[in-house]
Amino acid sequence: MDHLPDHDRAQGLRDAPSVVAAARHRALYPRWILANAVGELLGLGATFAAVAAIMPRIDGSRGPSGLLLGFAVLVLTGILEATVVALLQHRAMRPWLPRLSVGAWWLATLVGALFAYVVGYLPSTLMGAAGAAGDAASFEPPAWIVLPLAAILGAVAGAILSLFQALALRRHVAHAGAWIPANMVAWAIGMPIIFFVIDRAFVLPSPWQTVSVLGAGLLVSGAAVGIVHGRTLVRLVRA
Numbered sequence: 001m002d003h004l005p006d007h008d009r010a011q012g013l014r015d016a017p018s019v020v021a022a023a024r025h026r027a028l029y030p031r032w033i034l035a036n037a038v039g040e041l042l043g044l045g046a047t048f049a050a051v052a053a054i055m056p057r058i059d060g061s062r063g064p065s066g067l068l069l070g071f072a073v074l075v076l077t078g079i080l081e082a083t084v085v086a087l088l089q090h091r092a093m094r095p096w097l098p099r100l101s102v103g104a105w106w107l108a109t110l111v112g113a114l115f116a117y118v119v120g121y122l123p124s125t126l127m128g129a130a131g132a133a134g135d136a137a138s139f140e141p142p143a144w145i146v147l148p149l150a151a152i153l154g155a156v157a158g159a160i161l162s163l164f165q166a167l168a169l170r171r172h173v174a175h176a177g178a179w180i181p182a183n184m185v186a187w188a189i190g191m192p193i194i195f196f197v198i199d200r201a202f203v204l205p206s207p208w209q210t211v212s213v214l215g216a217g218l219l220v221s222g223a224a225v226g227i228v229h230g231r232t233l234v235r236l237v238r239a
Helices: 006-059 063-076 078-093 102-134 143-169 176-201 207-238
Strands: none
Touching: 006 063, 006 078, 006 207, 063 078, 063 102, 078 102, 102 143, 143 176, 176 207
16 A cells, blocks of 8 residues: 555555455355255255154054154154254354354254244144044145245244244344344245255155255255345344
């Protein structure tokens, strides 16, 4: 800056920290997107694997006790997703929120995820109970019904999950309540992607095709979710 007038040089020196800070905050965004994409791939993938391994042994059970046990297993598999996602998310944002402990973020994510899983699996469990009581044939609704319902379910689940995370964030950022609507929008987008991929993957003839499509879909859904609520996280940290 030696060739600049004194006023311009002084202004440049004053602006330099804000420029560096803005670049540093922008670096959070791709880290966050990657953390969510990999988190859903590994976490939700592990959840699906656990359900596939355990549920066939429970499906043979009859009566309300079998349905209740299956419901409990489905909900508890949420521990896998919550743990993987929470650890990767915390690792991504730790340089910007160093005082937010991994334990606090994990616990907030875990509690929110378990409540969200209860809300997510309760309708199908109740329908299963009604079908068993009436001995009715199962009915597969068309995609134009399933996907909007999945978006609504995602918005509700996102609100529940992010409520507890917002409580953990409020000690470290201002306006932490903005985290809730951001997650509602994010999961209203991400959940239909997951439903769509599951519907397509399990009709493929090869197990490897199924696993590949599921993996790609989970990566895309996690990235989509991270893209949406990651922008809000950057704004909260910057503020």
